[in-house]
Amino acid sequence: MTVLLGGARDSSVVAWRNLVTIRRNPDLLLGAVVSPIVFVLVFAFVFGGSLGGDGYRHFLVAGIFVQTVAFNSAFTTLGLSSDLAKGMIDRFRSLPMSRLAVILGRTASDLVVTSVTLVIMTGTGLLIGWRISSSPLSAALGYLLLLFFAFAMSWIGAWIGLLCRSVEVAQSAGVLWLFPVSFVASVFVSAQTLPGPLRVFAEWNPISAVANVTRALFGNPVQPPGVPPATGWPAEHAALYAVLASLTIIAVFMPLALARYRRVASH
Numbered sequence: 001m002t003v004l005l006g007g008a009r010d011s012s013v014v015a016w017r018n019l020v021t022i023r024r025n026p027d028l029l030l031g032a033v034v035s036p037i038v039f040v041l042v043f044a045f046v047f048g049g050s051l052g053g054d055g056y057r058h059f060l061v062a063g064i065f066v067q068t069v070a071f072n073s074a075f076t077t078l079g080l081s082s083d084l085a086k087g088m089i090d091r092f093r094s095l096p097m098s099r100l101a102v103i104l105g106r107t108a109s110d111l112v113v114t115s116v117t118l119v120i121m122t123g124t125g126l127l128i129g130w131r132i133s134s135s136p137l138s139a140a141l142g143y144l145l146l147l148f149f150a151f152a153m154s155w156i157g158a159w160i161g162l163l164c165r166s167v168e169v170a171q172s173a174g175v176l177w178l179f180p181v182s183f184v185a186s187v188f189v190s191a192q193t194l195p196g197p198l199r200v201f202a203e204w205n206p207i208s209a210v211a212n213v214t215r216a217l218f219g220n221p222v223q224p225p226g227v228p229p230a231t232g233w234p235a236e237h238a239a240l241y242a243v244l245a246s247l248t249i250i251a252v253f254m255p256l257a258l259a260r261y262r263r264v265a266s267h
Contacts, residue, residue, distance in 0.1 A: 010098045014105025018079065019112060033117055036068040037124050043188060044128050055225035061125040062142075062220055063187035066211040068121060069150035070182055072114045073157030077174030079106050080161030084264060103257055107154040114150045118143065133219030142217035145242060149210045152246040155253040162260040186211050190227045203234050206245035212238045 043064075044057045080103070083092075092102045132139045157174060164170035184194070184202050191202035202208055212235065215222050223229060234241050 010101030011104040011108060014092075014101050015108040015112075018106060018109035033120050035071070036064055036117065036121055039064050039067070040121070040124050040128065055221060057128060057130055058220045059215065059222075059224045060188065061121075061128075061130040062215040062218055063185075063211045065118065065121060065146055066149065066207055066214060067182045067185075067187050068117055069114050069146050070153050070207060071175070071178055072110060072117065072150060073153040074174035074178065075113060076106055076110045076154040076157030077161035077164070077170050078167065079110070080158055081164045081170030081174075082167050084162065085165070085167055099261060100258065103155075103158050103261055107151060107158060110154050110157075111147060111151055114147065118146060130220075134217060138217045138219070142214045145210060145214060145217070149206070149242070149246050152249040152253075155250055155257055158257040159253050159260060162257060162264055181205065182207055186230075190223050190230065192223075192227060192230055203230070203232055206242065206249070209234055209238045209242040209245060213242045 040061065043060055082088075083102075083106075134142075160173050160177075161170055164173055184198055185191070185205040186202060186208040191199055191205075191208055194202050212222050212230075216238075229235075
């Protein structure tokens, strides 16, 4: 119990240090906020008219929420890579603190950034006509699922960040893999409209499951206008699959990130 409390205290100190850095350099939030707003405006107004108008906007917004929290894992990648390049990891290693604290503090602070991003994204969605049509409890569960998935994705970002020896490499590595994963999913279109193998990948993509469950919890349409309901195990058990996928990501990438941290910190 003492070890756990010590680890939690160390993690909170590291998380506060990261948040102070953002407070002193608020431009670091621009990437987390501006890009998703641009996606909402472009797809809602440029493509929305040909894809279903207002009905498509109600389908779109929750999907972009999921894409946004997934892309925010790139900030974990960049933050850890920057600390590694500046020698901060070595300094943390020399202190009498939990080995988990550095990574957990980073993921916790990035979760705060994600929460702020979701608040701004919610306001943007409301401005373009998107609405939450469910109960407050269902909406709260939707946001909790988004944050849980964001926490899971941040561990992938942490592992990638500790693999990168330079910030320049981390800037590319943290984002490039997210484009195919987030676009071949039920974010902007239904998985049913994709051809062959892309459809199978999209149906089993955890981002699709989280997006569909979030839409349902918000009382939004799970499919775009004119698209029939999806079938298959991932669609019929989307909530279970979304939670299991998030837990699996944490179970796999948390040990990988810790192992990589021990390796780089010992050099």
